[in-house]
Amino acid sequence: MMMTSSDGRFVLYSDFNCPFCYALHERVHDLGLIDRCQWRGVQHAPQLPRPMEPWSGSLGAELRHEVTMVQRLAPGLPIALPPGKPNTLPAIEQAVALLRKDPQYGLDFIQRAYRAFWCDGRDISDPLVLKELAGEHFAEDIDGQNQVIAQKWETAWHATGQNGVPLLVSPDGDLLVGCVSKEQIRQFFM
Template structure:
């Protein structure tokens, strides 16, 4: 009798855990293509933060790097020092309107943000995502804040060290990927693969079989994810 009862309890626990894995979105993945220097990606990050705060069982974020300035790079992957990423007036207007909806008023105007190369930050972020996954979201959020709220140069090693430390990492951890000879090539290859896969702009979010290619509110993001869950 004890054996039967024990077996029944184990079966119930197994079925419960299996069902929870099926219905729990945290076992699923939201793929996000984003570049830190993109203002629309910053705004989407704010919605993503808000969504995660209100949905404890949120899906894991699988960030994939994207390079909005790839056409301005030399063969070695370095930005042309003469590049100009100024936005037309209508784009500034669009950014301003979106910021009123999705930001708390701390976002700088693109004209007040330094023109920096996001590749060093993406290289470090790619490393942290794989080596310290539990610290990655905090790190990537602070990268966006450093550039778009504080106007910091996220290509600067000192800035990246400070952000790593604020994210609960050893500040010197960023030296590992930045000193690896193939790290830059790995990230640039990921960016190229994104373009070859048809990602033409960011932010791009993919969840199961559907995709979004625009800045959304936290509520819209929740609808996008949970209507499929």
């Protein structure tokens, strides 16, 4: 059974290290629809290292290809080729803690984390980077409840039957998969 938002909002499954997720998040934000979403961070590549390691060879080529694709799909989106991809669990757990404490501040942190990685190439698995991005609301110790919530998000994402991100789920359970146009997003939210 697919889990939808319990409060009637759309659910946005997303991973910080996915450029398509970054682009979709920016589009949803630019359209003024982010407040109608419950952002749920998931790891589509949990094997990635902490700290982030530079990618070269075929992995570097894959990362360049992804960034080039996003530049074509979202012209004008500020994006730069990062040196690698980090494990995003620390950033996801920080987002959970901030969303629980202050939902608006949590959403602001999420946007800052995407931009820190995709515009500035910063390692968002680094606790010092996360502390800077979270500011005074930084959660020093991620408690068990934050970890449980992050795991529930992961489980619910897998229950959709989709294995990719980004993924939007309507309150009725309809799915919108991938980095889609602003018009497709508007239609989905109607």
